[in-house]
Amino acid sequence: MSTPTVSRRGILTAVVAAPIALSFATAARAQEPAFYSDDAVAIRGADPVAYFIQGAPVYGTAEHTAEWNGTTWYFASAENRATFLADPEAYAPQYGGYCAWAVAQGYTASTVPEAWEIVEGKLYLNYSRRIQRRWARDIPGNISKGDANWPRVLE
Structure with a gap:
């Protein structure tokens, strides 16, 4: 059984390529629309x-x-x-129209028009009515988390 050998060139290529690949992945996610x-x-x-x-x-x-x-x-x-x-801005949904529950949890998800709530003059949408009920269990807490996560979740 032979031991694999790694050349300096192979190590250098891996060291240089990894950050480049990571930057492309980050750039692709950053392209998510607002x-x-x-x-x-x-x-x-x-x-x-x-x-x-x-x-x-x-x-x-x-x-x-x-x-x-x-x-x-x-x-x-x-x-x-x-x-x-x-x-x-007074009428557009919060969090760019992404699911308010998802944003509170630190990610984005699509929404449906039927899963909505107006809280203190702001429109919030959710992925589904089931998810909206989950979000509604702690609206102030979920809004606080969502505000803290938005718009960072788009990065």
Whole structure:
């Protein structure tokens, strides 16, 4: 049985290549968009203003859209579109529309329009209604954790 030999060149290549590979992996993760979107559409086409006005997810139409923060937003009416554009940060979901429970746990996950909650004038979305119920067990604690993790979880 022979002992494998390692050349200086092989060690040097490994030492140089490892950080380069790691930087590519980090760069790829850093490319995650600041707003969760499904085919570049925020909240899967639900109108963010409707949550506040109608108290329910209402789907927008292609007739009433706006581009904001690199994402297309749909609205149920021209009024809702104008309201959003006057102050988008007041209506856009927290944590870039990523799952509030996931962000509180230190990672990101997709969301569905039906799993939502407005807390102190801010819209939070979750992966599913089941996950939303888990998040709701400690809303203040989960918001505190989410705020501490956001936007670092995108890195």
